[in-house]
Amino acid sequence: MNGDQKPIGVAVLGLGNVGSEVVRIIDESATDLAARIGAPLQLRGIGVRRVSADRGVPVELLTDNIEELVSRDDVDIVVELMGPVEPARKAILTALEQGKSVVTANKALMSVSTGELAQAAEAAHVDLYFEAAVAGAIPVIRPLTQSLAGDTVTRVAGIVNGTTNYILSAMDSTGADYGDALAEASALGYAEADPTADVEGYDAAAKAAILASIAFHTRVTADDVYREGITKVTAADFASARALGCTIKLLAICERLTSDDGHQSVSARVYPALVPLTHPLAAVNGAFNAVVVEAEAAGRLMFYGQGAGGAPTASAVMGDVVMAARNRVQGGRGPRESKYAKLPISPIGDIPTRYYVSMRVADRPGVLAAVATEFGNRSVSIAEVRQEGIDDGGEPRGARLVVVTHKATDAALSETVKALASLDVVQSVDSVIRMEGTSE
Amino acid sequence: MNGDQKPIGVAVLGLGNVGSEVVRIIDESATDLAARIGAPLQLRGIGVRRVSADRGVPVELLTDNIEELVSRDDVDIVVELMGPVEPARKAILTALEQGKSVVTANKALMSVSTGELAQAAEAAHVDLYFEAAVAGAIPVIRPLTQSLAGDTVTRVAGIVNGTTNYILSAMDSTGADYGDALAEASALGYAEADPTADVEGYDAAAKAAILASIAFHTRVTADDVYREGITKVTAADFASARALGCTIKLLAICERLTSDDGHQSVSARVYPALVPLTHPLAAVNGAFNAVVVEAEAAGRLMFYGQGAGGAPTASAVMGDVVMAARNRVQGGRGPRESKYAKLPISPIGDIPTRYYVSMRVADRPGVLAAVATEFGNRSVSIAEVRQEGIDDGGEPRGARLVVVTHKATDAALSETVKALASLDVVQSVDSVIRMEGTSE
Numbered sequence: 001m002n003g004d005q006k007p008i009g010v011a012v013l014g015l016g017n018v019g020s021e022v023v024r025i026i027d028e029s030a031t032d033l034a035a036r037i038g039a040p041l042q043l044r045g046i047g048v049r050r051v052s053a054d055r056g057v058p059v060e061l062l063t064d065n066i067e068e069l070v071s072r073d074d075v076d077i078v079v080e081l082m083g084p085v086e087p088a089r090k091a092i093l094t095a096l097e098q099g100k101s102v103v104t105a106n107k108a109l110m111s112v113s114t115g116e117l118a119q120a121a122e123a124a125h126v127d128l129y130f131e132a133a134v135a136g137a138i139p140v141i142r143p144l145t146q147s148l149a150g151d152t153v154t155r156v157a158g159i160v161n162g163t164t165n166y167i168l169s170a171m172d173s174t175g176a177d178y179g180d181a182l183a184e185a186s187a188l189g190y191a192e193a194d195p196t197a198d199v200e201g202y203d204a205a206a207k208a209a210i211l212a213s214i215a216f217h218t219r220v221t222a223d224d225v226y227r228e229g230i231t232k233v234t235a236a237d238f239a240s241a242r243a244l245g246c247t248i249k250l251l252a253i254c255e256r257l258t259s260d261d262g263h264q265s266v267s268a269r270v271y272p273a274l275v276p277l278t279h280p281l282a283a284v285n286g287a288f289n290a291v292v293v294e295a296e297a298a299g300r301l302m303f304y305g306q307g308a309g310g311a312p313t314a315s316a317v318m319g320d321v322v323m324a325a326r327n328r329v330q331g332g333r334g335p336r337e338s339k340y341a342k343l344p345i346s347p348i349g350d351i352p353t354r355y356y357v358s359m360r361v362a363d364r365p366g367v368l369a370a371v372a373t374e375f376g377n378r379s380v381s382i383a384e385v386r387q388e389g390i391d392d393g394g395e396p397r398g399a400r401l402v403v404v405t406h407k408a409t410d411a412a413l414s415e416t417v418k419a420l421a422s423l424d425v426v427q428s429v430d431s432v433i434r435m436e437g438t439s440e
Numbered sequence: 441m442n443g444d445q446k447p448i449g450v451a452v453l454g455l456g457n458v459g460s461e462v463v464r465i466i467d468e469s470a471t472d473l474a475a476r477i478g479a480p481l482q483l484r485g486i487g488v489r490r491v492s493a494d495r496g497v498p499v500e501l502l503t504d505n506i507e508e509l510v511s512r513d514d515v516d517i518v519v520e521l522m523g524p525v526e527p528a529r530k531a532i533l534t535a536l537e538q539g540k541s542v543v544t545a546n547k548a549l550m551s552v553s554t555g556e557l558a559q560a561a562e563a564a565h566v567d568l569y570f571e572a573a574v575a576g577a578i579p580v581i582r583p584l585t586q587s588l589a590g591d592t593v594t595r596v597a598g599i600v601n602g603t604t605n606y607i608l609s610a611m612d613s614t615g616a617d618y619g620d621a622l623a624e625a626s627a628l629g630y631a632e633a634d635p636t637a638d639v640e641g642y643d644a645a646a647k648a649a650i651l652a653s654i655a656f657h658t659r660v661t662a663d664d665v666y667r668e669g670i671t672k673v674t675a676a677d678f679a680s681a682r683a684l685g686c687t688i689k690l691l692a693i694c695e696r697l698t699s700d701d702g703h704q705s706v707s708a709r710v711y712p713a714l715v716p717l718t719h720p721l722a723a724v725n726g727a728f729n730a731v732v733v734e735a736e737a738a739g740r741l742m743f744y745g746q747g748a749g750g751a752p753t754a755s756a757v758m759g760d761v762v763m764a765a766r767n768r769v770q771g772g773r774g775p776r777e778s779k780y781a782k783l784p785i786s787p788i789g790d791i792p793t794r795y796y797v798s799m800r801v802a803d804r805p806g807v808l809a810a811v812a813t814e815f816g817n818r819s820v821s822i823a824e825v826r827q828e829g830i831d832d833g834g835e836p837r838g839a840r841l842v843v844v845t846h847k848a849t850d851a852a853l854s855e856t857v858k859a860l861a862s863l864d865v866v867q868s869v870d871s872v873i874r875m876e877g878t879s880e
Contacts, residue, residue, distance in 0.1 A: 029590070142583065143582065146762075148755065150758020299751070301577060318591060323586055327772065331771060333771075335766065
């Protein structure tokens, strides 16, 4: 290993927050990176939408001809940081077909197109790394694919979207409504101009698909992930959650399920959930991410850190770049796609969880009995009931009734909610939120 | 990849808690492991001190001839779980020289003999993995050597010894003295009959040496690690810590230091420290482990989980076994020892930290001035002072004075303590404990 080794050529696609940091690290840490890899990294070019002189890098490195850049003979590793699905997909496929190793942070792409890309990497005998696609700087892909390769993962549950966690943390700590918390997040740069991908859970669902795929050795795409966003969570829900010793978090949950007759399946789902304050994920606030992994032998592990941002994401990207470069120098490849288990995906209707149901009811005798009967009729067992008077000047005066159930399937709960809504004594069912992190 | 591949032969050395779990997983997860590796694992033999029929495994697998077992032609991977340094060292060297890949959980060995073993692995072009040597099931070696390979690690601080964490957690929650907490830990199986390696910090120091070596690309051995155990921590220290908003934890700290003239060095040290209750490590209780890694781009990451025990440690071992086996099947090797940076080790005297000093003083005017003068004379700045009366029936009546300093070097503090002890008004200096996790 020495500096006389033939350099490893790198092309970076995209020069946003992450791309700029990657370019900076390749430059400023050149000596260290060369020592760790056994050959120097050489930045061959940066693909951008429009070439201009004010991008903070030598303009001769810039090109808007992505296809040409990724096909250059002196490029060994392509770092894709353009997002979203296209034109990233095409660029990565071209790179793989040309025998380049690829590092990407593109969760949207990796959650829909993983099979196609994995096959192209396999055919070319090159690496396709994507640690930065999930939870930014926090190592989760490598621990799941390598450190836990000899164990049986049973569950992965995480807070993997910083924007929604920032909004929910603000609602929890200030009592703000969703709209106000979103406005604050936007003003501070924690939410994008169009926050749909974050607040509706699409971003978290993409990450859930990736996590479920590698945790359970089964190909899971974003379409397989059940998804609810946070836009309907109210200040009243947070108040009720607190009274129940909980907070509310948007969780990505990947679970290995075993039926009574021993058949295994996979569930991947994203939704806001009540989480007990004693659960480790309850304390993950603001723009931080955390992933809890449960495995048969390892027990419960937690990984915590910054889930987004230019520098943290660049750290994960550069870890992959160094590994891909080492493999180029020393021979060998990182782990390939592992999809041998081919477990079926469980529909959300089959998934047993606990539920919190908040409804507005008439404030008169017999209401609780009527409500409880509907739960009982569908074998949904009630764990806790809370009733509070509401005085909003309306007529007739109503009360807020909160019911927390034991574990029930989504199908049974959905039927119960439909029946509740048609009861005379129930004015409205305002919230149905799952509860996670408790065992009963 | 299919089951027709030539099997990968495995020899397991040691059949204690971890070895038994490894053997169980190789057997019970055989199908999954074969699919992940691309070839089946085949257990060729188990090295034990005495062969006997009551070990829960087929007796024909057992042998007390370790050297013969690790040299067998049909063994590809040797899993060393015997500890301590010898005979493990000799067995591993033989295995490496015979071209076997080696997986070990032996922190004592890896912290004294890493260079010798790394060279043997290098010469034979085989893998030497040791994820299980630090923090049991928690992936820390792989994240540091791979995920953070493109970043600059500045600090690793962890609770890496479950026995001492159990004892300190018990002292904190029950107010027990060290002796009682140790006795309870022993009765419950959390402390060994001879707890010296744990309570005197030798185990944590071995892990600190390993962590510092990989984090800073510098060879650090156990002898380079400054070490203090927990045997002198008192119930009074915990009471004072709590009054200061802290708890006390045995920390392993690895730090990259940069001097005023830009020279870098490494500090590796183990001692009990006051940790603010708001710090993530403060909440790590009982037999759990956690490692906080700080890196320039990634920011602060935390890894949390079970740091010991048969099954969790076996999970880490099996992850390494699968990776070593994959490399055998597909070609390639894991990361080699990286020691290019060759940073010097800073002596403890140069390390600036904050200090908590507890002393018994005469209860009369002028005491604080005299004490404060000694701190000031050595440029040790005082952040906080607390005085409590002590009524233990002794004469003359004394008081307990607790001083918390701003950052000072160990050398300056040591001189101060010496001077304090010789003051007339100071009856005794009872505790000097560092404080970590605060910035001032």
